[in-house]
Amino acid sequence: MVESDPRRSIPRTDTLLALPEVIAAGETLSQTTIKTIIAEVQSVVRAGEISVAEVAPTIISRLGSRSASSLTPVLNATGILVHTNLGRAPLSPAARQAVLDASGYVDVEMDLVTGKRSKRGTGAKAALLRTCPTAEDALVVNNGAAALLLAVTALRGRGSAVGSATGSGLAYGSTAGPDLTAASGTAVVSPTDIIVSRGELIEIGAGFRLTDLMTTTGARLHEVGTTNRTHLTDYANAIGPESASLLKVHTSNFRVEGFTSTVEVSELRGLADEHNLPLIVDLGSGLFTHDDVLPDEPDIDAALRAGADVVIVSGDKLLGGPQAGLILGRSDAVQRIATHPLARAMRTDKLTLAALEATITHTGNPVHDALHIDPDELRRRTGTLAEAVGATVVPHDGRVGGGGAPGVPLPGWAVELPEDCAAVLRTGDPAIVTRVHQGRCLVDLRCVPAAEDDRIAAAITRVLDSRHD
Structure with missing residues (x-):
């Protein structure tokens, strides 16, 4: 007689939903989430990975450990300050508190004195202008790519009349379309060419190219110079009736070395004035001074x-x-961008505005702290960790990362571990992301809060002990 497959006795979904622990979980988790977890565990037992007896305990455990989102907090032990894969900049304590405060109802677009509607983001804007008094005005949108897209769309140069050397042309910053008619009856062209150096045509992460972004606006890129050398005359020779703007882009994620030449912003300013063209500078990295x-x-x-x-x-x-x-700069240029119809689609939310204002107005910025960390203190912490886990300290250069300063080393130290420790640390609790380099797992404490050193030591000890079992 063939024995019955024990998997046939997997508890039904309605039976599992009736468990007291599952009912209690429904006070914080949605029914969709609970049913998804139950289905996942049922699939695991059908695959033979756990026994039928483990179904209920496994579901209860997963419900109890379910976090507010699927994102897992990690400790960044790579030595890379602005790590795109880890969410770039970690927020300061003040910014985190600001996000929490703004998570409910707030006066994001209301004047509480008058009870009338007000402008969004006035606090963040004021903070930006206080920090950077050189700027006359500022605008906050949802990311850097959106800012560039808005700028090249809204800021257009004069253009010229087709078939007429004396046509009236478009005013600086016009957002008008291509089929206009001058007072003389001559058709006027809306300028479309963005003049940019070939050495500044950037591709960032996941194959995203700034060039593709800009051409979606209907603009054309007028590339000048070569990859390694661009001169002022290259920009000057490119300017014509269809020129819309001059664009300079900081190559924040790569360097060109050797026989090189670039044109400074101050040089381009004279050319922009001569031809009544806007000068847009994309720095990306975000240093105020x-x-x-x-x-x-x-x-x-x-x-x-x-x-x-x-x-x-x-x-x-x-x-x-x-x-x-x-976006910071001249008031007329910023206002032209701010009033463009696309600006509404790219505006930022209350949480971002709150976090941005707090970041600017408070101290204790984690990126700044990691960049300016006391080398003696970093060496001491690294040595203490190495001694606690029985490992070795090695020199290790940190990096700014995707945020800027490509190739610039940040001298420091790391704890050297066997390479296979990296995956175990990465999937443990706490999740610790290290650098794997030349067959080694390197633990760099530059971006790790000192208060987490003991947790890291305990995690490494567990990993090393398990290798000896």
Whole structure:
């Protein structure tokens, strides 16, 4: 007689839903979430990975450990400050509190004194202008790509009349379409060409290219110079009736070395004035002012002083805040961008505005702290960790990461472990992401809060002990 498959006795879904622990979980988790977890466990037992007797305990355990989202908090032990795969900049304590405070009803678009509607993001804007007084105005959108898209769409140069050397042309910043008629009856062309150096055509993560982004606006990229050398005359020779703007992009994720030449913002300013073209500068990395630790990294203040009409940066890179696109510059240029119809589609939410304002107005920025960490303190912490787990300290250079300063080392140290420790640490509790390099697992504490050192030591000890069992 053939024995019955024990998997036939898997408890029914309605039976599992009636468990007291499952009913209690329904106070915080939706029924859809609970049913999904039950179905997942039932599938696991059907696959023979656990026994029927383990079904109920496994479901109860999963419900109890279910976090608010599927995102797993990790400790960044890679030495990379702005790690795109780990969410870029970690928020400061003040920014986290601001997000919590703004998570309910807030006066994001209301004047509480008058009870009337007000403008969104006034607090964040005021904080930006106080921090960067060189800027006349500022606008916050949902990310850096959106900021660039808006800028090249809204800011257009003069253009010229087709078939007429004396046509009236478009005013600076016009968003009008291509089929206009001048007072003389001559058709006027809406300028479409964005003049940019070939050495500044950037592809960022996941194959996303800024060039593709800009051409979706109907603009054309007029590439000038070569990959390694671009001169002012290259820009000058490219300017014509269809020129819309001059664009300079900071190569924040790569470097070209050797026989090179680039054109400074101050040089482009003269050319922009001569031809009545807007000068857009995309810095990306987000430094407000010069930082001696990153001497070659451009900053917002310097770019504006050099003559940029608008400067674009990301909020979640070296600025150390939430994902956002910041546009700072001349008031007429920023207002032209802010009133463009696309700006509504790219506006940011109350949580981002709150986190951004708190990041700018408070101290204790984790990215800034990691960049300026005391080397003696870092060496001491690394040595203490190595001694606690019986490992070795090795020199290790940290990096800024996707946020800027490509190739610039941040000298430091790491604890060296066997390479196979990396996966176990990464999937443990706490989840610790390390750097795997040349057959080694390297634990760099630069971006790890000192309060977490003991947890890391305990996790490494468990991993090393399990290798000896």
